[in-house]
Amino acid sequence: MEPLPPRRDRPRLPDGYGLPADDEGLLDWREVEARLIASKHYWLASVRPDGRPHSIPRWGVWVDGRFWYDGAPTTRHALNAEHNPAVTLTLESGTEVVIVEGRSLAARADADDLGARLSAAFGKYADDGYAPAADAWSGADGGGLRVITPERVLAWFDFPKDVTRFRW
Template sequence: MRTDLPPLPAPVRDRAVLPEGYGLPDDDEGLLEWSEVEARLVAAKHYWLGSVRPDGRPHAVPRWGVWVDGRFWYDGSPETRHARNAERRPAVTLTLESGSQAVIVEGDSYATRADAAELGARLSAAFGKYRDDGYAPDADAWSGDDGGGLRVITPRRVLAWFAFPHDVTRFRW
């Protein structure tokens, strides 16, 4: 279980590298700002999580979660396929639903926990976006020794575009 999560530095932004023929601009004009991309990660209600099974086959599953403090936090049973996959191979992808307004997060997923008075309170407030859907965890939901099934994805790379190919942008940490 990872609990030592230092603040992330600001990401380095540049033009993504794609094969010739995709029409990417030759300069940095039109690159997205991290604040624009992060706002979509915060506002989204539905995410897709991709992981790798022990035999190497891919696994994708829709997830609810929250983007708080520069990371994606989600919870559920440690017995789910995606949690077991991430325990074995932490490298995962997280995407939003749209293919034309794309945000693709590549990072590492680890089990963790959250103190109710600090991070737990921020997570509980952020999970409020699911209240009308019947899910509203309290701030202490993730404070036990087992973390209440809480997992966190720390981003390593994000690829995003809202007007392909003009604004295709890569962020790296």
């Protein structure tokens, strides 16, 4: 189920960054979401139980307005998210920026519904040797599937003209 579109506005930045005072040039959510869908490489940042940060590249897919990724529940990022689900997900570019702030939770997906859609989306990694079947996440443990539900996204493709904050 597709979530409601987010509200958009300008974030607060310190004086001197040249942020426009009006809403002219704000990005459209569909343009930002298209980059989240198309990307193959993401960076996931979480916090260890002792407060130290942890960042790791991840493969995943943007489906139904959320980021879905998998891995062993014993990985550092999964253990961190179990302790503190607040995470940040970013794309690779430092000039065409998308920063997703949200919560990462363990999930599962039935093969004949969400699992099939996730499997199709993960097809972008087939040439890299990763092509999970639709039932990969249907077991009791969810096959290590996790989902990040966005709470806030910051994005810009032409800083500072189009800096946009999206909130749900």
